[in-house]
Structures are given as C-alpha cells and as structure tokens.
Amino acid sequence: MRKTPALLLSGLAAALVLSAAPAMAQSKGDWTLGVGVHNVDPKSSAGDLNGSALGLGALPTKVDSSVRPTVTFEYFVANNVGVEVLAALPFQHDVSIDGVGTVGRTKQLPPVVSLQYHFANSSKVTPFVGLGVNYTKFFSTGSKGALAGTRLKLEDSWGLAAHAGLDFALTKKDALRVDLRWADIDTKVKVNGNKLGTANIDPLVYGVAYVRSF
Numbered sequence: 001m002r003k004t005p006a007l008l009l010s011g012l013a014a015a016l017v018l019s020a021a022p023a024m025a026q027s028k029g030d031w032t033l034g035v036g037v038h039n040v041d042p043k044s045s046a047g048d049l050n051g052s053a054l055g056l057g058a059l060p061t062k063v064d065s066s067v068r069p070t071v072t073f074e075y076f077v078a079n080n081v082g083v084e085v086l087a088a089l090p091f092q093h094d095v096s097i098d099g100v101g102t103v104g105r106t107k108q109l110p111p112v113v114s115l116q117y118h119f120a121n122s123s124k125v126t127p128f129v130g131l132g133v134n135y136t137k138f139f140s141t142g143s144k145g146a147l148a149g150t151r152l153k154l155e156d157s158w159g160l161a162a163h164a165g166l167d168f169a170l171t172k173k174d175a176l177r178v179d180l181r182w183a184d185i186d187t188k189v190k191v192n193g194n195k196l197g198t199a200n201i202d203p204l205v206y207g208v209a210y211v212r213s214f
Contacts, residue, residue, distance in 0.1 A: 060098040081118075107138070132163070133161060179209070
C-alpha cells in the first residue's frame, strides 16, 4: 500500500482554515498560474524484471518517492473548461530490488497536458477534474550497489494522466489548491543493453499550490 499522503492532508487542512472568499470565476479567455510542491509516489511495487540476462531470476523492483516544486499554467478555452500544462523541477528516484537494496538512481521530468472541467458554484470551494497525457523523460540514470559499474537505462514513457482537486478561494483571484494526479508511467529497463522488462511505476502525485487568476 502507498504511504499516507501527509502533504495532501496538510494542504487540505490549511485550505479549510484560510479560505474565506467567493470562488474564482472561470470564464473563457481567463488563465491561471499555479506554484506549488508535489510528491511523486510510485506504486509499492513496479513489478518483476527478468534478470536472466544477468544470470539472475525474477527481480522484484521498487521506485521510491520524490518531492519537488511544480508550476501549472491553465488557459480557459470555454467557461469552466481549461487546458492545463504541468511542469516541475526534476524529480529524483532511487531504484531498488527486494533482497538486494538500491541498485540505481534516476531523474525524470513529467510534463502533463490536461483538459479540465471546473465545477463553478457559489461557495468558496471549486472542485475540478481533468484527463490528459503524460510524457516522462528519464535522464541522469546511474547504477549503484549490486549493479555498480553497469549501464542502467530507463526509456522514456507516454501514458494517460488523470487529475482531480479542490480550489479554496482566498480572494476573487487567488486560491489555495489541493490536488491529486495519477499517471500511467511504464518504462523499459536495460542493463548493459540487455532488456530486463518493463517497470510499471504508475505514481500518485499529490500536493498543494497557490493559484492566481488573470
């Protein structure tokens, strides 16, 4: 099971305390800028890789979580309907094998483009949902531990992404956002050019952000 998203719960508590204004208007032609912090929390198991090319059997693989600052830009193509782009500083993850320990480290950038619908209402809280596509770029990947000295490679990934959250109005143009994402991230793993299979990372991404409407 995944860890309890303490960052998400803390943000929700803060939003409930601070929100004290009517919800932001979401009209065609508006755009928003969000700055926050998010945790990429991969599945508890990325699956078993095939270690036969290394003279080994099944390799139960895990990828750890990482917290980094994020930025979002959303343009409203219609009332309450926006196209959002997510960017972030590179997330860094350790890769481990059960019973072996940490065998590598990688960085990744996960830009996401989503079409989102905001449920406008007269309260301080505006829920929203979105669906889009994620591209994950892996880089600066290196081996360590039992695989030290080998060439570890994680191939880039395309996949669907889902998004849901709540905007708590602070003023007519400012809000505190608490949100949760899911991304389909499957990366092919190679060691010294040998294909070991696919790691199914599929993380939850949760956090908080300050959002300004223009």
